[in-house]
Amino acid sequence: MRTIAQGKLKQSLLWLGMAIVTSLIIVFAHLQHLEAQVGRHYWHKLTAEFSESSLPIPKIHPLPETLAKWKNASVSGDYFPEVEPTSLGYLVWSQFPVKIYVERPTDLELSPSSLRRFQEWVNAVEEAVEEWSVYLPLELVRDRSGADISILRSRPALKASINRETGEINLPRVRSAETRYEFYLRRGVDAPQVKTISHKFIIELTPDQTTEYTLATARHELGHALGIWGHSPVETDALYFSQVSNPPQISLRDINTLKRVYEQPTRLGWSFVAGKD
Numbered sequence: 001m002r003t004i005a006q007g008k009l010k011q012s013l014l015w016l017g018m019a020i021v022t023s024l025i026i027v028f029a030h031l032q033h034l035e036a037q038v039g040r041h042y043w044h045k046l047t048a049e050f051s052e053s054s055l056p057i058p059k060i061h062p063l064p065e066t067l068a069k070w071k072n073a074s075v076s077g078d079y080f081p082e083v084e085p086t087s088l089g090y091l092v093w094s095q096f097p098v099k100i101y102v103e104r105p106t107d108l109e110l111s112p113s114s115l116r117r118f119q120e121w122v123n124a125v126e127e128a129v130e131e132w133s134v135y136l137p138l139e140l141v142r143d144r145s146g147a148d149i150s151i152l153r154s155r156p157a158l159k160a161s162i163n164r165e166t167g168e169i170n171l172p173r174v175r176s177a178e179t180r181y182e183f184y185l186r187r188g189v190d191a192p193q194v195k196t197i198s199h200k201f202i203i204e205l206t207p208d209q210t211t212e213y214t215l216a217t218a219r220h221e222l223g224h225a226l227g228i229w230g231h232s233p234v235e236t237d238a239l240y241f242s243q244v245s246n247p248p249q250i251s252l253r254d255i256n257t258l259k260r261v262y263e264q265p266t267r268l269g270w271s272f273v274a275g276k277d
């Protein structure tokens, strides 16, 4: 006789199998609720450390020239309402070029075929960076420590969760990428008491996809890291919430949305002189 536990196990294995099979289709899951907490926590930390009146209020940065001259909004529309601000405001960059680090092979032991696959991954990611650099000034850097956005060739960790009521384990979905941000204070080079509320992005992008999908995923995730923290409901936008068999290019609607994001106020990128109450 089969026990319930065995039945559950079988069912779990079946689900695991399905999760792997569908990994190419369902991918763009982001931890937005968790991310919302990141902003709140950081804001609490700042207000505990500095007097609130010394902290910058949300303001709009001047548009980078590339977006200032972009005019299409009334033609193709946008999906700006889907973009979520953080507790510190919209995730806009204000110091250009935005510095992007792309992981490169350093392991000298790699076999020629592994090395080639790694290089193809790097090429695809850099192509995505080049595509976005039409709309925002971006620069590839070799030193990760100075990067605003780091793109790493790794599989996002699987995160299983337990349903507290039923005790069942929810099997994680295999994801091709995970993008997350963090906040930090940047000190003035000449005046360390002058600080700027800054952010950084980390993108983990799996090595397990074809070059075409690596490019498509990098394009999508970079869209998030450049400020579109939300998803389009339309399949032909690069920020569509699901991966599709024929990956979309960066669309007019993507750029209309990006421009609207950059027209929003944020606390990020504004300097203040650190003062205590």
Ligand SMILES: [Zn+2]
Pocket: 028, 029, 030, 220, 221, 224, 230, 231, 241
């Ligand atoms: Zn996404």
